[in-house]
Amino acid sequence: MAKVTLCTDWLDVCSGCHMSLLDIDENIVELLKHVQLLSSPITDLKHPPKEGCDVGILTGSISNDHQEAVAREMRERAKVLITVGDCAVFGGICAMRNFFDVEEVLRRGYVETESTEPGSAIPRSPEIAKLYPQVRAVDQVVKVDLHIPGCPPPSQALWFAITELLAGRTPVLTDELLKYD
Ligand code: SF4
Numbered sequence: 001m002a003k004v005t006l007c008t009d010w011l012d013v014c015s016g017c018h019m020s021l022l023d024i025d026e027n028i029v030e031l032l033k034h035v036q037l038l039s040s041p042i043t044d045l046k047h048p049p050k051e052g053c054d055v056g057i058l059t060g061s062i063s064n065d066h067q068e069a070v071a072r073e074m075r076e077r078a079k080v081l082i083t084v085g086d087c088a089v090f091g092g093i094c095a096m097r098n099f100f101d102v103e104e105v106l107r108r109g110y111v112e113t114e115s116t117e118p119g120s121a122i123p124r125s126p127e128i129a130k131l132y133p134q135v136r137a138v139d140q141v142v143k144v145d146l147h148i149p150g151c152p153p154p155s156q157a158l159w160f161a162i163t164e165l166l167a168g169r170t171p172v173l174t175d176e177l178l179k180y181d
Pocket of ligand 1 (some may be wrong): 012013014015016018059060084085086090092093114150151152153
């Protein structure tokens with residue numbers, strides 16, 4: 001049987017969700033028997049191929065124009081799109097900045113933090129991604145087929161979702177799977 005092709009990328013994240021995916025430990029070996037990874041943020045190939053893939057996984061919220069382009073490309077090329085983690089599903093911790101004006105956020109980040117060198121300025125190069133006024137969850141921008149919340153989701157929840165999908169079932173995530181002790 002042909003392997004399921006998988007592409008994944010991260011948007012506005014701390015990367016913890018992808019670390020949780022790696023936390024499935026030796027199940028990665030089992031996973032690779034069924035799944036072919038075509039692109040990811042930590043491999044040479046970063047973009048899903050034009051020919052498309054079976055499953056796309058996005059972590060992180062959409063906070064700037066670059067992240068929106070990444071999400072739209074993944075949506076166009078993946079038959080099934082899954083969001084993983086509270087940032088992708090709800091906006092998560094990234095959306096805390098939605099209470100502030102973008103200029104305030106940039107000034108705090110680049111000029112006012114306690115560790116910032118005096119005299120620092122907000123970078124304004126047109127090559128830098130443009131921060132949006134509001135952080136959005138992925139499904140506020142593109143259609144999402146499955147959400148897996150959590151910050152990050154426990155690796156057993158991710159493994160359960162993956163194995164259910166591979167078995168041709170829609171994963172139903174219980175509270176038990178999503179809780180932390
Ligand atoms: S949901 Fe939590 S772990 Fe995942 S990227 Fe956001 S802050 Fe990091």
